[in-house]
Amino acid sequence: MARQDGVILLKGQLGGLSFYKTAKDGHLARQKGGVDAKRIRTEAAFARTRENGSEFGRAGQAGRLLRTAFRSLLLNSSDSRTVPRLTQKFTEVIHADTTSLRGARNVVDGDMSLLQGFEFNIDGKLRQTLLAQYSVEVNRATGLVTINVPQFVPAELIAAPTGATNFRLVASVSELDFAADRYNSEVAESEENITGLEAPVTINMPLEVTVGSTSPLVVVLGIEFSQVVNGAMYSINDGSYNALAVVAVDSEG
Template identity: 45%
Template structure:
């Protein structure tokens, strides 16, 4: 790596030289890297191929799960959720004790590791609601539920500037990672005014396919709004909303 000098600074490639900027400085280096065909066939790169195969599988599974939860996630996810979920999905795959390295799968891994995954790192569910809530999953009937206790918004929830109301959401999904398909149902609460009055306990119930042979995921979210003349306006495009996977049930 060599530092560029002179008045004219270059970025890009010329022949076997690459020019780039890093940390405010301009550098030049020769093109390197291993030939793609060698990586595909050379026994020395067998681990690279195995890792690449499983990473690709994790990315595919991550996208499928994001699509399954999209109805809720679109209002409560940061711009790095794709990378973060893929990283966690790779851990799910690496927990597979059945298949050989490079052939491990989500289904034979441990999807339960996805429980607690936060979709908005800047506004986590764990730091938004301070009272314990319960979840229930009945695989036989397909009934899913998030049960909230009586709560006082100003003390039991994180305060969001300019928010006057909030809404709870729950989404249940069965996800077939091998068949690349999913089925979902969602429920949302009425708008809850953010005040110092105790609001009665409530439950969000969703009904998914009964006796599903696939992993079941239950996600829970809190969205904040400003109510003006009876119209609810999302705050900061949902940047302060929280969502997490709160239950995972495996067949």
């Protein structure tokens, strides 16, 4: 892969080269090539390629399901590389499956705990923005998931961007059925708080899941910033500062 440079930037194919444009890296060029698709589908020599492709496809589908489950929060809290980064993480989850044959390894039999700590916005990480301690409690018997941020001083423990006057915490839990490609999510958010507040606040956000659910549960926590101008509230939603991360994974039903 090479970067195009010059006055005329190309798109398409020319002389054995493919020219294309990406959002992050601009105009690029690469040499055409590769093995015939029919050979990959049928020849024994490409058995490993087919196995890897099957598992990679499974990882991509799992990543898409997770992104869809938390879509309302990801709209303002993700980066341009979230999709490939999440697919890579689910590939690691699938490769941790020690019971299924290669090519048949899957998310449910893998290690879902590897998702713990995944940051959806690499440019605005939760661990570098919300410095206060918090806890996550998952109770399948009662169907209650609780995120608790004990008493903290925002002016000291919120790393707010320049111009932000307010913040709120957002959270969501999702029951994920990877086999059926289904999910059930609930979202909660805190009240708006002043970023420079020097008085202590406590934040508690309860979320509900199906009582006795046996599906894998993923919990995310994030922070969104806003600015008050002439009495009106405006979201700072360019994605550079809002953070969202996986803070709990409970795969045992």
